[in-house]
Amino acid sequence: MLRPSNLTQNALLSFLPEEEMNRLLPHLERVILKSGQSLSESGQPMYYVYFPLDSIISLLCVTESGSSTEIAVVGNEGMVGVSLFMGGDTSPSRAIVHSGGQALRLASHHLKNEFYRAGSMQRLLLRYTQALLTQMAQTAVCNCHHNLDQQLCRWLLLSIDRLPNNELFMTHEWIANMLGVRREGVTESAGKLQKAGLISYHRGHICVLDQLGLEEHACECYTVVKEEYDRLLDQRQPILSGRAM
């Protein structure tokens, strides 16, 4: 059984009124997610949804030829598995843990039951899905019109916004898979950012040194997404954990 104090680290759950939270509480399980682990595969049924605490999950869309693109990133501000209550049952995208950590897991039918009571949980999850839609749309246009340098800045910013500190463990290779580009391209862009003093990295360990500087180098996509999340999800009491959005 979880102590309520730990639950508030997930923003979505922290917004729930006590009554609904109490109904969910017995069914929430704390799990450890490992980097690289898959939470869902395209077209496969989902048995659980996940509310990340200090972990980050990437939603990927994969082509026939095997190349992939991240279409959204989920941290402690959200959840993985919206397609369940949207009525799809199966997941349309692959969900990969891109930064290991803890998450709360909830069996599908418990989530559906609560959702179809049509109370706060439903409103909250729908607003979150709307934020996800915005993120996906903005990612799509960013892939099209902004260069790799800008995309890398956006990606780093979205990641550290969802982490407790300004460091992340991630190789260039991984980032390349997320952005749908070559590893060498990431190495080159990351090199520029390091020379500019914005980040430092070493063998899969990246430190963001100058967040504001990154924002200046990023395209507007980061801000657009962030502001939409704030608008849709920050209308209630703030979340208790440190850097959460």
Place this chain on the structure above:
Amino acid sequence: MLRPSNLTQNALLSFLPEEEMNRLLPHLERVILKSGQSLSESGQPMYYVYFPLDSIISLLCVTESGSSTEIAVVGNEGMVGVSLFMGGDTSPSRAIVHSGGQALRLASHHLKNEFYRAGSMQRLLLRYTQALLTQMAQTAVCNCHHNLDQQLCRWLLLSIDRLPNNELFMTHEWIANMLGVRREGVTESAGKLQKAGLISYHRGHICVLDQLGLEEHACECYTVVKEEYDRLLDQRQPILSGRAM
């Protein structure tokens, strides 16, 4: 007042049970949408949602610099304005009529009222939104990994699937805006398709001559999207109009 027989041209509405349809009927207005007309602008409040009959609407995401990319296309299988019931109130994207025709319009509050009764309408609209999510994700990955020729094929196929026949009125310039590329690029790709006998075009009038051929030239993205729409929305009685999905 609308005759019920005309309503069935929109797939979403045709799936509604009679009771719910009767509640909506008095509030549905038939409107003519003109090519190029904007139904919603990014960040602006929406007063109506639209159920296209023989018109097609593009959802666009626009960058600061003014370049745009289509993130989804909506025809008589869907509706424009999902963000209303998702809780966003304002539209996150620009909705532009890309093929003029008729649509049914419903004032926001009537839609919300029906949605929050948590009946068939809610389930249906959520399933549709799920299909929209899939389309957006697939479009994003397509922009990233597939070349212009393939994207053009996908785009043409998605368009004629939503039209009563195999011709559409659309200049290369417009298509370029949708795909987020140069007009010259579209001219070149369209030229190839014409030489291959798959389409013919002349000053903004495009005829699809060989749909199967187009599908062979397209990337898998078209099929993925189409099958997901079929799966999510074709589970009930078929729609009455001719070529509807």
Place this chain on the structure above:
DNA sequence: TAACGTTTGTTCGCTACCGCACAGATACGC
């Protein structure tokens, strides 16, 4: 210490697409 796998740095030619410029063809209004 030595061997090996992983991560990053760098180079080279190649391709798709960009941005620009301009020309021809067609449709439309006066």
Place this chain on the structure above:
DNA sequence: GCGTATCTGTGCGGTAGCGAACAAACGTTA
């Protein structure tokens, strides 16, 4: 019929990113 706007075709140099290949630096294990 004529002028004009729109649509399409084409040709240029430029560039961002690709694919492949390889080297160097680092960490881990034996």
